[in-house]
Amino acid sequence: MAEGKDDDSLYKINEGDHVMLKRGDVYKAVQIQSKKKVVFEKQWFFLDNAVGHLYSTAFEIVSGGQLQPVKPKDVPSALSDTKEAGTDNRNIMDDGKSQKLTRDDIETLKEQGLKGQEIIQQLIDNSSTFRDKTEYAQDKYIKKKKKKYENTVTILKPTCRIMALMYHGREPGKICYLRFDTLAQMLTLANIHAGSKVLVFETCAGLVLGAIMERMGGYGSVIQMYPGGGPVRAGVDNFGFPAHFHDTLHDFPICHVNALLAGTLETSLKDPEAPHPDVAAKEEPKMEQHDTPEDAENMETNDNGEQRTDDERERGKHAKAELKKVKQEEKRKKLAAAAAQLKDMNADGLVIASRFHPCSVLMCLLRFLSPSRPFVVYSQYKEPLIECFTKLKEQGGTVNLRLTDTWLRHYQVLPNRTHPKLLMSGGGGYLLSGITVSTESSGRTNSEEPVPKKQKLAES
Template sequence: MDMEEGPSKTPQNTRHETIQVGNTLLLKLPSGDIKTWKLEKDSTANLGKFGSFYANELVGQPFGLTYEIVDKKLKAVSPRTLQEVEDTEATNELINDGQFVQPLTSEEIEMLKKSGLHASEIIKKQIEQHANYSLKTEYSKEKYKKRKEAKYSKSFTVVDPTVFNVCDYWFNKDQNRLRDIRPDALGQILNLANIRPGGRYLAVDDASGIVVAGMLERLGGRGRLITVCDVDSPPAYPAMVHMNFTKEVTQVLSSLNWATADEDYTPSKIKSDAQKSRLNKRKAVSETLNQTREELFAGEFDGLVVASEYDPFSILQNLSPYLAGSANIVVHSPYIQIVTDLQNQLRNLPQYLGAAVTEMWLRRYQVLPGRTHPFMNTSGSGGFIMHTIKVYDPS
């Protein structure tokens, strides 16, 4: 399961159909690494040994396509078709990959690259002069070609910014910042919370905004999402940057901190003329804050999603009064003890129904004709999820 390639097929209009100036893009390099880059008008993108290109070449192009860099200009590359690899009687047992198997020296290869020879021609020359290439199995030959393409090819793919791809990128980059939320775990969270267009939800996201990004993508600009955080200003959700949402999608999002989410909160009193001046400038912000608080306190939200470093039981005590009957509550944690303790606490309370804990497990497969098999390495955990349903307390 690699990041999706090919033209974008996003079901909802959560972003522009083509690449726009100001978008933050994920570029997949031939080596398999992902580079993040913000597209600015009339700039030049530098991909290191893979070359550089004019940024304007990407403006107006669809997401998901692969490009080859030729003289700082881009040439779209057709998707490669999957081909059957025929079995032969060749084996690798007699191959000796010694020092003189490949006559071409690194200096000669560097000269070929500087002369402008295409990567495919360089690989062809290496194959022709490889002493043991003919002894390799067909599978080994394919792997050899892919390794050389990753080394010499001057190309890249613009990754389609779906929530799966963005979550996968952040998880591989630093899973601690995502609190171990893998793409499969995020999908489970969104499904258990029943996130749908037109719904009204609460969220506590300390996982770089990946939960908020997933919820906004499913809402598609219809509904309401209020997040509660521990900072005074609107939180910076770095994972949302790569989604490239339109304003219509993000306009359903508002944020409160734990102080302003308290019904007993009162703004500080104005003491000086300077404070009055600042308050007048922030009048619109204050009005928006008051409207968000009133909306929160009115309650009847359809669900609550929590991925936080703080005690989940205290979070539920503060926010569950604002949930409607049959609202879904989903809590994710990297640690099983956190969610099992929460499960035991909720079992004693009549307003929570069917508290259950789920452990995430994922095995990725290579899917190729005649070569489908699970990958040897897999991530240890995608965290643990506790799901329950809020019901009205009959007492």
């Protein structure tokens, strides 16, 4: 979304918006782009016609891959109002001969332009056993056929809950198997709110970082501590935050934390990670063994295929040097801004959710928190958090340490059919949370044992 939009446009789908496509329990994050083909659940279509409609609108995929909004009155109720039903299914034999329509017949119906619900009605009318099934079995049959033949898609506004459901359903390994209810507890335990300064260390494709930015609403500051060559923010991009949200986001390489604490971090260089200019000057590009003088000469040509002059070569080198200088200056400014945020040692919260062992990271980043500030650490396994728990107890400086295990179960709530669903997540990971105190109060820590406390949550 861009800044400066009126209130009505915030609820409407606009060109360039990041949206979530939903069909059943399957989600996909895409961006609204003109004449761009989108493939979702083995169907392709264009999102051009969705611009201007409200979010949460259901669309039907018509011929040519175009979207047509589905009105509530267009949804027939005949499929669910079947009155004829059997008492049991004991006499129904699944021999594959009950359906009179063949695959070719169904393809012919599709070519004739019949909608998904009309095809389902044809399947019901041509089934010799549908009327003998129980009411529950009929509903199950209709639901199964809807999933296969209905060609509707719903466009939703991205939220951290929907994003967590999408990642956990499709690629849970990318987010360290972080479940949406565990993510919600992390935001609560870390006291994430607008106007706060939060430290984040995560390797969950940017999901945790995006959830924190969404909760803060563009007010305050977020410092992302990242390993490797640069921060990973694929999940943040899918949220589609306004530009001013990104102004509050800073990033700092965790490999420079010790230098920052020791006061030896140099932010005046063009690039702290780049070699010294004298060393760089000695390093000249070498020609590969298979390169010939003719190949090197051909590389020195301009756009017209003519050999470049000395002036053109000099201008090209100068342009590359200027571009590199600008990038290094931008990187230096970002590093200096993040270092200035960290030097005050007054962060309001710390969130860690990583595939790396969290103990050393936690002990290092706790120094940047002010007293009486919360922190939370997520891990898919409890053993690393038990080690962190023990280490914090030995070191002191923290109170209210809790190691919890969240248990969530979905329930089907229907008339005379309320029961837990058979398929459920085996575990939502573990959380270690606590509150920092001053050095003088470090001796007043409690003596809890690192035993995960089971928390039961139920969702209809």
